Amino acid sequence: xxxxxxxxxxxxxxxxxxxxxxxxxxxxxxxxxxxxxxxxxxxxxxxxxxxxxxxxxxxxxxxxxxxxxxxxxxxxxxxxxxxxxxxxxxxxxxxxxxxxxxxxxxxxxxxxxxxxxxxxxxxxxxxxxxxxxxxxxxxxxxxxxxxxxxxxxxxxxxxxxxxxxxxxxxxxxxxxxxxxxxxxxxxxxxxxxxxxxxxxxxxxxxxxxxxxxxxxxxxxxxxxxxxxxxxxxxxxxxxxxxxxxxxxxxxxxxxxxxxxxxxxxxxxxxxxxxxxxxxxxxxxxxxxxxxxxxxxxxxxxxxxxxxxxxxxxxxxxxxxxxxxxxxxxxxxxxxxxxxxxxxxxxxxxxxxxxxxxxxxxxxxxxxxxxxxxxxxxxxxxxxxxxxxxxxxxxxxxxxxxxxxxxxxxxxxxxx
Amino acid sequence: xxxxxxxxxxxxxxxxxxxxxxxxxxxxxxxxxxxxxxxxxxxxxxxxxxxxxxxxxxxxxxxxxxxxxxxxxxxxxxxxxxxxxxxxxxxxxxxxxxxxxxxxxxxxxx
Numbered sequence: 001x002x003x004x005x006x007x008x009x010x011x012x013x014x015x016x017x018x019x020x021x022x023x024x025x026x027x028x029x030x031x032x033x034x035x036x037x038x039x040x041x042x043x044x045x046x047x048x049x050x051x052x053x054x055x056x057x058x059x060x061x062x063x064x065x066x067x068x069x070x071x072x073x074x075x076x077x078x079x080x081x082x083x084x085x086x087x088x089x090x091x092x093x094x095x096x097x098x099x100x101x102x103x104x105x106x107x108x109x110x111x112x113x114x115x116x117x118x119x120x121x122x123x124x125x126x127x128x129x130x131x132x133x134x135x136x137x138x139x140x141x142x143x144x145x146x147x148x149x150x151x152x153x154x155x156x157x158x159x160x161x162x163x164x165x166x167x168x169x170x171x172x173x174x175x176x177x178x179x180x181x182x183x184x185x186x187x188x189x190x191x192x193x194x195x196x197x198x199x200x201x202x203x204x205x206x207x208x209x210x211x212x213x214x215x216x217x218x219x220x221x222x223x224x225x226x227x228x229x230x231x232x233x234x235x236x237x238x239x240x241x242x243x244x245x246x247x248x249x250x251x252x253x254x255x256x257x258x259x260x261x262x263x264x265x266x267x268x269x270x271x272x273x274x275x276x277x278x279x280x281x282x283x284x285x286x287x288x289x290x291x292x293x294x295x296x297x298x299x300x301x302x303x304x305x306x307x308x309x310x311x312x313x314x315x316x317x318x319x320x321x322x323x324x325x326x327x328x329x330x331x332x333x334x335x336x337x338x339x340x341x342x343x344x345x346x347x348x349x350x351x352x353x354x355x356x357x358x359x360x361x362x363x364x365x366x367x368x369x370x371x372x373x374x375x376x377x378x379x380x381x382x383x384x385x386x387x388x389x390x391x392x393x394x395x396x397x398x399x400x401x402x403x404x405x406x407x408x409x410x411x412x413x414x415x
Numbered sequence: 416x417x418x419x420x421x422x423x424x425x426x427x428x429x430x431x432x433x434x435x436x437x438x439x440x441x442x443x444x445x446x447x448x449x450x451x452x453x454x455x456x457x458x459x460x461x462x463x464x465x466x467x468x469x470x471x472x473x474x475x476x477x478x479x480x481x482x483x484x485x486x487x488x489x490x491x492x493x494x495x496x497x498x499x500x501x502x503x504x505x506x507x508x509x510x511x512x513x514x515x516x517x518x519x520x521x522x523x524x525x
Contacts, residue, residue: 005440008432039435040428044461047442048489138432 007055008039010218012138014107015063017114021101022067022088025117026167028135034070035138038063064102068095110173111136112226115219116180117172119187120165128190129197130155131162137215147212148197149399177228184229188237188293191219195241199248210248217241235284236293242277243300246270258405262309274304292328295320314344331363339372347379367396371406378413387413416494418456418522419501421508423491425484426515441509449493454504459491488515492522 004010012035019031042059052058071088087097100106118132130148133139141159145152166172175183198212220238224230250268253259281297299320306312321337334357342350354360354373363369374389390409397403429435449455464486469475479486495501498521505517 005436006433008435008439012432036428039432043429043435043439044488047439048446048458048461048491050458051439051443140431143431143433 004055006214008042009138009215011056011059012039013114013136014111015059016135016138017110018101018107019063019067020114020173021106021110022071022098025169025173028163028166032135034066035063038066060102064098068098071098108222108225111222112180112229113173113175115222116175116183116187117166117169118162119183119190120162120169120172121183121186123162123165125190125193127158127162128186129194130158131166132190132194132219133215134159134162135166136219147209180228181231184223184231184234187223187229188233191216191223192237192240192293194219195244199244199251213241213245213248217245232284232287232289233291233293235280236291236297239277239280239284240293240297240300242273242280243297243304246273246277246304252401256401257408258401260405261303266307269304277301277304290323290327292324295324295327299324309343312343314340318344331357331359332366334358335363335366335369335372339376342376342379347376350376351380365396367393367398367402367406369393370396371409374409374413383413416496417498417501417524419493419495419498420520420522421459421491421493421505422487422518422520423489423508423510424487424516424518426488426510426513429513438509438513441512445507445509446491448507449491449504454493454495455491456494457492459489461489462487464488484514 015035015038016028016031019034020028023030038059041062042055046052046055071094072091075089087093101110114136115132118135119128120131123131130144133144133147134141139147141152141156144150144159145155148155195213195216198209198214198216217238220234220241223234224238246269247261247264249270250264250266251259259265277297278301281294281301284294284297299317302313302316302320317340318337321333321340324333325337335354338350338353338357341353351373354369354376357363360369370389370393374386374393377383377386377389387410390406390413394403394406394410397406429438446455446458464479464483465477466479467475467477468479493501493504495504498519501521502519505519508517510517
């Protein structure tokens, strides 16, 4: 009895989106309740009778029936949905209207609109992320707090704020098609941040964090399903995620420790995901627009194509970082560029580049700034300075995994 | 071998899709295990939480009889050597993870 182990979570966004089309954005909570009820019923039946042949269809029919029941009751009582539309008022049209909403293509479109709604332009990025995880991916406040390493109360506040904003913007769900591309950047950004949270926030709970990467990839694939927003940059973003995800397995070793790109066992890289990344990147290579996602994906592709750290095409990587500095400059990009230069030209050149980074004070609390200097000093043979840098990095570590990783470097240098 | 009925009582609902997925997986695994070891006679049926209680022709009331925490949510028919084994097999039921319990009742013999 093989079935998608994340079936409920994957269906959650679809069903909430469809029900939101019926109940309106101001009633997202109601849509969520109906879906949650549907899942609980499914669970009761399936756990004894077994998972049906087509669980998605089962869930959809069940959700549809619950929605119709609820709308019939509402017609009489009117406390939840005072603004019930005409087609839902009449028994003649109610069932066919609800059926139309659950049509496969309509659902796909509504899924997209739900994601765009969660990435409401008036909300902060962190609120957009929490809201997307809650409304679209079905994570509870507790689960979101766990994956984002945040406090439950803070997450609850964000979700509440987000839902209020949704309720106040009824039109959002009905954005005209032309408006979608304008909002696309914000949506891509949320997907990107979500993925990064999962990828970089390596923690002892690495397994849950990998789920964030999976959710981000799933959101990305929703974009690719719709021509309107399946732009070259959306393809590039999905390529980037595929390349990074391919290395996920090698990033944490058997004892849960972080392994740097240079020390990873490359035979653990997922060749299927790399191949998918390559195909997506080919799709992305249309048009003249080279977004930061294109460049980051290209850099990741070069790494994925290299049999070892030494055999990496560093010339190409430095060139891509130069481009990235033009499109989306940031101190972290500059730092990575400097590291690439150290592999192309030598550690001294790398150190000089790091020291020359403008706004390096913004990197002051970033442990991998000191760690990079430490690594390069070590390569020049300056052990004392290398150790000092790693010690500084240890004090900045953001979680236990990072701390142990950096401490192991100090230990090596102290021998 | 004798027959026994497991009455599943109570238990809280999962709070999120991923919790639901976990509950689902543990039940599927547990029943599969019972089946693989030749103990599963009839997977049984889940029951609605609401119904009627009929005491006689005149007295028909809403709702199940039991307190909500003890409501029978479903049943399964198993085969076991004796009640001790049936009870022992039930101790692996995932219902305990969510605060429910299993009532094991022997089917009366001729």
